[in-house]
Amino acid sequence: MAEVQYMKILGYSKTRWLALMPAIERILKMFSPLKSYFLSIDGCPRVLRDFFEDDSSEMWLFFMHSQAALFHNTVRRIESDKSTITEVVSEIDDLIFKLRERVSNQFLPLNVRNKLKHLEENGWQKSELFKTSVLKFYQKCIDYLDARVVQFEHVDFLKWVNFRDTLDWQSIQTSFEYISKFTNSHGSADADKQEAELFEEVSYAKKYANEEKIISWNDSNVEVEERWVELFMHLESNNIPFNNLKKIVEFALCLPGTNAVTERIFSVVNKIWTTEKTQLSVETLKAMLQLRFNFDETCEVFGKNVNNVSLLRKVHNAEKYV
Structure with a gap:
């Protein structure tokens, strides 16, 4: 009678971000028959009756679906098999930037705006309260991320390894100073020699990986490790040393961003x-x-x-x- 194909309601785990968006998406697809069913049965749980009787419920679901998609896509990239700590830092910074832009522009998704307009035309009196709640939600998300991104501050200077922009010597120099603390050459004449060699390597690297090359890589979504492999193969083929630069890149790329890959392996083992x-x-x-x-x-x-x-x-x- 509802003319909607039967689908099972998906469960949601509080410890699993990737479970949220599909769960909300499934509810939205079945919203009308679900509303009809729960409001028609005797003894419907109070929380469900209040939810489906509220005219703004579907609008809130559309809003939450849009925000869940933002987190969903970020988490998927962060938890990929090849994700490194520098990529995780960049992804979280990008997510915070997007949320702050939504706050400054008081962004509402298209479906939400359409639902809000329909409710206002029918005399709904809580538009301002809804918009205020939306802004508070964005800010809560930003505060949540800001409190957790602190742990990445000690590797923030390594973000250049993601190779999304042309190489910056100041960032590379800072990385060299940091990594030198763990080597025997720290504070010695060898360190000065290595830094001078590194400067020359970076100069040649920038000559190949110029702005045009970076744009090409970005447009083609070339993976981080593939960018460095291409650069190092070019330098090697032209007999240009790159040992010092390679050591820094290897150091950064060997730092895992999350334990998601390890958890997946244990899951497969089980x-x-x-x-x-x-x-x-x-x-x-x-x-x-x-x-x-x-x-x-x-x-x-x-x-x-x-x-x-x-x-x-x-x-x-x-x-x-x-």
Whole structure:
């Protein structure tokens, strides 16, 4: 009767940001039949009855969906397999910037504006209260992020490694000074020599990775590590030293941004190493995990590209089951 295809309501975990947006999205798709159902049944929980009887409920859901999408996309980028701490810092800074822009422009999404206009035309008297609440929500989000971004201040100077802009010597020099504290050359004549070499390396690097190249990379969404590989291959092919610059880049890119990848690995381990597979050796489990996380190709593509005849023969025989 509702003429809406049946869909299961999605659950939401308070500790999992990525669960919020799909849950709200599903409710919005089914809002009309859900409202009709809960308002028609006897003994409907008071909280649900109050929610569906409130004319502004759907408008709030549209607003929350828009904000959840903002966080959802940021979290997905932060929790990617290759995310480094410098990328996490940049992503959070970008999220705070977007929220502050929404505050300064009193931004309301299109669906929310349309719903608000419809309510006002029907005599709704709480428009100003709604707009004030929206601004308070934005500010709460900013305060929440500001309180947590403090922990990244000690690596803020490494953001240049993301290679989104042309290389800046002052930032690289600061990075060199910081990393030199952990080396034997700190405070010695060798440090001065290395810094001078680094300056020359950066000069050649800037010559190749100029503004035009950076724009091209940004437009093509080239990954951070791919940018550095391209630069280092160019320098190597032209016999230009880059050892000092490479050390700083390696230091920055080896710092993980989150523990999401580690948690994913443990999750996969729990699915593989079950009570029914207690005889699975650590060596075999390690091999399975390495294949799972380091190879993106399908089995068919992998088989076609492997030239190791001995390995392919073992895959097809029964030796692995003995």
